[in-house]
Amino acid sequence: MTVIEINHLKKSYNPDKLAVNDVSLSIEEGESLGLVGESGCGKSTLARCLLGVERVDGGSITFNEKPLANANRKDLRDYRRNVQTVFQNPTASLNPKLKIKDSLLDPYLQFQNELQLEHFHFTSKQAFVEQLLEIVELPKELGDRYPHELSGGQKQRVTIARAISIEPKLIVLDEPTASLDVLSQGAILELLATLQKSLGMSYLFISHDLAAVYQLCQRIAVMKDGELLDMFQKEDIYNSRRHEYTKELIGIF
Numbered sequence: 001m002t003v004i005e006i007n008h009l010k011k012s013y014n015p016d017k018l019a020v021n022d023v024s025l026s027i028e029e030g031e032s033l034g035l036v037g038e039s040g041c042g043k044s045t046l047a048r049c050l051l052g053v054e055r056v057d058g059g060s061i062t063f064n065e066k067p068l069a070n071a072n073r074k075d076l077r078d079y080r081r082n083v084q085t086v087f088q089n090p091t092a093s094l095n096p097k098l099k100i101k102d103s104l105l106d107p108y109l110q111f112q113n114e115l116q117l118e119h120f121h122f123t124s125k126q127a128f129v130e131q132l133l134e135i136v137e138l139p140k141e142l143g144d145r146y147p148h149e150l151s152g153g154q155k156q157r158v159t160i161a162r163a164i165s166i167e168p169k170l171i172v173l174d175e176p177t178a179s180l181d182v183l184s185q186g187a188i189l190e191l192l193a194t195l196q197k198s199l200g201m202s203y204l205f206i207s208h209d210l211a212a213v214y215q216l217c218q219r220i221a222v223m224k225d226g227e228l229l230d231m232f233q234k235e236d237i238y239n240s241r242r243h244e245y246t247k248e249l250i251g252i253f
C-alpha cells in the first residue's frame, strides 16, 4: 500500500526560480526511499512541504489515499501523528530545559487518546521511557539527564526514539547523520535499518551522501536544481540507463 504520494509538487521562494519543480514520487508501506542531491537542490524544501512547514505553490500530497488539500482537522491531526521527522541537528531538536524522559513522552502525551500502539506498551511513564531508550540502545539512566549531558550520537538516538514512540507510518529523516562523526554515523544508520525491520515504518531519507542512502534505502531518487532527474531500485544503480548526473554522483561515492 502507498503511504504517501506527491504529484507535480512545486514550490518557489522567488518568482524567477522553483526550489521544487514538478516533483512526483511515492513511498510504499515499509519502504525506504532515499533522496539525494547536492546542497541547494531542494531536498529540504521538499521535506518542509511534506511536513506542512512550507505552503506549496502547486501539485498535491496524498496520505493514506486522502489528498491533504481536502483534509479536515481530524485528518490533519492523523497526518501530523503519522509523519514524524528526525533532523540533522539533534541539539536543536531537543528542548534544553527538559529532561530526556520528558522529551520522549511529549508525542505520546499529545496523541494518547487516539493511539493504538502495536509495538510499545504504555503501563507507566517510567516503563514507556525505558522501552524507548532500550530500543535505541541507550541506558535507561539517561532518562533523568538533560540534553547537554549526552553526546551528539546519543541525542540523535533520543530524537529517533521520540519519533518512533507513536508508531508513525513515515519518518522524514533530513540528513540525520550529517552532524555526527563517522563511527556514530554508521551506528545510527544501522539502528535506523533495525528499527525499520522491527517496526515496519517507511522512511524518506534525505541526504547528500549517496553511500549512506545506498546503505539504508531500497529505492533512490536523485534531485538537481529542484527537479527529480532519476529514480531507481538500489540494485539498478549501476545500470547504463542511469541519468548522466546520477553517474556523476556514483563516480564520487
Ligand SMILES: Nc1ncnc2c1ncn2[C@@H]1O[C@H](COP(=O)(O)OP(=O)(O)OP(=O)(O)O)[C@@H](O)[C@H]1O
Residues within 6 Å of the ligand: 013, 019, 037, 038, 039, 040, 041, 042, 043, 044, 045, 046, 208
Ligand atoms: N526560506 C527560504 N527562502 C528563500 N530561499 C530559500 C529558502 N529555503 C531554501 N531556499 C532556496 O531554495 C533552494 C533549495 O534549498 P534547500 O534548502 O531545499 O536545498 P537542499 O537540497 O536541502 O540543500 P542542503 O543540503 O544544503 O540543505 C536553494 O536555492 C535555497 O537557497
